Amino acid sequence: MTAMADWAARLSAARPVLDRASAAELVADVLRENVIDGSLPPGTRLSEETIGNLLGVSRNTLREAFRLLSHENLLVHELHRGVFVRKLAAADVADIYAMRRILETAGVRAVVTAPREAVEEVGRHVEEGRAAAENGDWAAVGTANMRFHRAITALLASPRVDETMARLLAELRLAFHVMGELRTFHEPYLGDNARIATLLSDGDHERAERELLAYFDIAEAQLLAAYAEHAG
């Protein structure tokens, strides 16, 4: 019986990979990639005909892909005007950080009930970031940092929180484009993350929360400063 439940669970975990076949979702994957890495800068208009021809899909499927990404807040759909790559305002950045404060502090406090592997996962992404930094791959440091913070909210073991967090961070990537030097934005936080991870594995969630909140203040201020400079 347990053996059966074993592979049954493994198979059902692999199911999403099989289902993953809709053309619209594949198109959305491609577009998401290009939006996140900056190939399609914020404000770019995505013409249905142009993109459709480029990717070889019909307008209908493309529109479904647009809807997908609109609900991930990566694109905005304006009636009769088309879809555009989302342009994050300073207020959006502040709002994203407000929500991160809520979710991530809740995550930190949940460390007392979280399974050991979940706590270790946090530390793993610290290592990942450090390794990327040694290679000078600052984009990879950025994604490691995202994974680090997602691992923190994963301590809550809530699928809905996980999904919300994933969307928040994907959105936030749109804001990173205003930061010229990725290194100056990501490097300082490597030490912070390591400290937070240590505090978490020690179960000292109070100090971890304080450190985390301090990080939010600094990172948010840094982003908003870049915004003020860039946008005027």
Place this chain on the structure above:
Amino acid sequence: MTAMADWAARLSAARPVLDRASAAELVADVLRENVIDGSLPPGTRLSEETIGNLLGVSRNTLREAFRLLSHENLLVHELHRGVFVRKLAAADVADIYAMRRILETAGVRAVVTAPREAVEEVGRHVEEGRAAAENGDWAAVGTANMRFHRAITALLASPRVDETMARLLAELRLAFHVMGELRTFHEPYLGDNARIATLLSDGDHERAERELLAYFDIAEAQLLAAYAEHAG
């Protein structure tokens, strides 16, 4: 200058009303209504042809509406099988309450920084619920209760939290259908809500938080019990 900014802000706030015209969104509104009020019970399959003919829209626009509602978690889309009204599992109910605990306790704690009107808004929905109860309109008591809890998270003044909360509660309505008597589910909480509102307007967020958490435990247990009975 201030006068200008005044109506400028008011106009830009009215903009979404003008945009609201897409056929797909209108169809989504109709379907959402019917899903939430139980006309389309969980598990119902929504045939593209049937619904399309019924509402007089083409399959393509209908599919766009389906996508919209799928991303609100009200419908589930199974590849090559169609869309169904979401069937909430017990785990979903628990997860929704987990997230509500996080967001609403954060909302309660934000009472110290929230504007006075926002706090008053909470009490207003208590009154709304009490009035509906006197009329014996228990469905209205339910919606007043939802508004009450949305007003609590609105204390955070975060658009993203507001939207997340709205979606969470819409989802939760899917679970209410398993409760036979609406009255036995909604009536006991009228007093709780009134007490919490009073504590909030007094600024006593610590006790308000405790009361709120107690409410969550009871309401969640009540729902899950109904689930265990109903689904077996």
Place this chain on the structure above:
DNA sequence: GCTTGATGAATCGTTGAACAATCCTCTAAT
């Protein structure tokens, strides 16, 4: 010179039809 109004091109919104791919049901055979 600036605003107002009209014209036309480009694009989106929506429809309808068509075909392939997939799922479901029903029947038949072992």
Place this chain on the structure above:
DNA sequence: ATTAGAGGATTGTTCAACGATTCATCAAGC
């Protein structure tokens, strides 16, 4: 009773078309 297969129904996707809306251009009027 279980399995295998055939047929029908439904979805996935594309294509073409037309009305509706936006945008840019340009002329007219103050």
